[in-house]
């Protein structure tokens with residue numbers, strides 16, 4: 001699905017774009033079944049994949065009701081043929097190519113699992129902090145809701161247009177429970193913040209300098225999303241980034 005010029009302009013101006021219903025229910029079910037089976041330990045994790053537990057579970061502040069209630073995210077699914085099928089979805093990849101060009105690589109892959117009953121919030125941040133390549137305009141984040149992402153369940157929130165502010169300082173938030181690797185921008189004016197509520201299959205494309213984060217899941221169901229970041233072959237940075245263990249050229 002090539003993006004229209006209007007969609008491309010919206011992305012350039014606002015730093016994000018929602019594509020409703022992009023990923024089919026059957027594909028979401030395959031990803032979800034696989035995720036649940038990996039978390040339950042029904043099959044071995046493929047090379048490089050990691051499961052990260054929620055900090056409240058790690059610190060013993062909550063007793064998870066199941067294995068699925070304990071996990072904050074699954075990282076690095078490049079070697080999992082069921083999950084990595086997401087990075088080859090024709091409509092999705094065509095949309096990404098409309099923004100950053102034809103020759104693209106995946107940089108990172110995650111399933112973000114926000115169980116009910118844990119704090120789970122993610123401070124407002126810019127993803128470029130986690131990447132050592134640029135230019136930023138040639139990188140795009142992709143985030144597809146697997147379950148409803150609402151304000152109640154801790155959907156993503158963004159500050160429209162904030163990708164034009166450059167890279168801002170990030171700190172570890174002074175919250176009681178902060179998940180591993182979560183950094184945030186202090187003293188942000190949140191008056192322009194927008195909550196991006198998505199239904200399963202809806203997909204957010206976002207610029208790596210867009211300030212975004214997510215809240216606590218106060219619902220009684222899981223909020224879960226599958227996500228990758230893609231970069232153009234034109235990107236450059238520290239060393240030979242295309243040969244990184246987790247980087248893949250996308251067909």
Ligand SMILES: O=C(O)CCC(=O)C(=O)O
Pocket residue numbers: 112114122127141143156212213214225227
């Ligand atoms: O899914 C979430 O709650 C946070 C995801 C996020 O911040 C990201 O994809 O960079």
